[in-house]
Amino acid sequence: MRNNTLPIPSICFIDANIIFYIEQLKSKDDFLTIIEQVYESVYIHEEVYQELSIAGQKFVDEKCQANKWVLFEPLQVFKDTYEDYRLMLSEVQSTLIEVDTRRGKAGSAGTGEIASLAAAYLLNAGFICSNDYSIEEVIQEVPLHIFIDGDDSQEPVLITHHNLLDFCKLVVEGGVLPRKTVRKFFQIAHIEMKTDNRKLFHERMAEFDQVIPVV
Numbered sequence: 001m002r003n004n005t006l007p008i009p010s011i012c013f014i015d016a017n018i019i020f021y022i023e024q025l026k027s028k029d030d031f032l033t034i035i036e037q038v039y040e041s042v043y044i045h046e047e048v049y050q051e052l053s054i055a056g057q058k059f060v061d062e063k064c065q066a067n068k069w070v071l072f073e074p075l076q077v078f079k080d081t082y083e084d085y086r087l088m089l090s091e092v093q094s095t096l097i098e099v100d101t102r103r104g105k106a107g108s109a110g111t112g113e114i115a116s117l118a119a120a121y122l123l124n125a126g127f128i129c130s131n132d133y134s135i136e137e138v139i140q141e142v143p144l145h146i147f148i149d150g151d152d153s154q155e156p157v158l159i160t161h162h163n164l165l166d167f168c169k170l171v172v173e174g175g176v177l178p179r180k181t182v183r184k185f186f187q188i189a190h191i192e193m194k195t196d197n198r199k200l201f202h203e204r205m206a207e208f209d210q211v212i213p214v215v
Contacts, residue, residue, distance in 0.1 A: 006174035010148075011123060012039035012162075013072070013116035015130030016051040021164065021189035023056055030177055031185065033068075037176050038167065039127065042069040045119055048112035072119055081122065088118040091142060099137045117144060120159050124150045131164040131189075164189060165211055172212050179212060 014035060022031045036042050044060055049071060052060065063069035078085045093114050113130055117138065120128055124146040128135060138144070145156035162170070168182045186208050194201040 007040040010126035012127035047115040
């Protein structure tokens with residue numbers, strides 16, 4: 001039975017790597033509408049859009065033309081607060097550099113993630129979906145607090161980061177797609193890792209099986 005908690009009623013900024021993983025699938029039919037089935041308001045920052053392949057950009061164009069997704073353009077949205085946006089961009093970027101240096105993965109994230117986080121903060125957007133593992137630490141260390149529904153009478157909360165495994169868990173537990181299909185997707189998303197670092201690949205797959213067990 002489908003879990004009625006989906007789609008999540010909040011803005012979610014989608015990163016390029018999530019779209020890339022869908023692009024890698026030979027048969028995409030089950031995944032063409034998967035993101036908007038999980039998130040009610042799907043935003044893609046123009047910086048992320050520029051990081052996509054031509055096929056990826058076409059995919060996003062079709063989503064936006066059908067009013068399923070929103071292509072976020074900060075110059076238009078932040079006309080009166082653009083300087084605030086630039087300051088937050090700088091703060092997120094410097095924190096990310098510190099986090100990546102500490103993790104020994106300098107430059108792991110692109111400008112898309114940085115811009116998405118800054119925009120999410122100013123928009124009080126609840127979520128960012130990216131498979132960059134530095135994002136979680138950046139959110140906590142800046143810190144990136146938002147007010148749910150923009151209601152500043154309530155306690156602020158941190159932006160929620162969903163990595164690929166978190167996203168897959170939502171898809172399975174929400175009854176959107178069967179576990180077997182989602183596990184195959186997760187495996188294909190890590191196909192390069194299987195060649196470059198087989199040990200880490202098996203660790204990732206074991207993590208999937210632990211977080212999303214067969215029921």
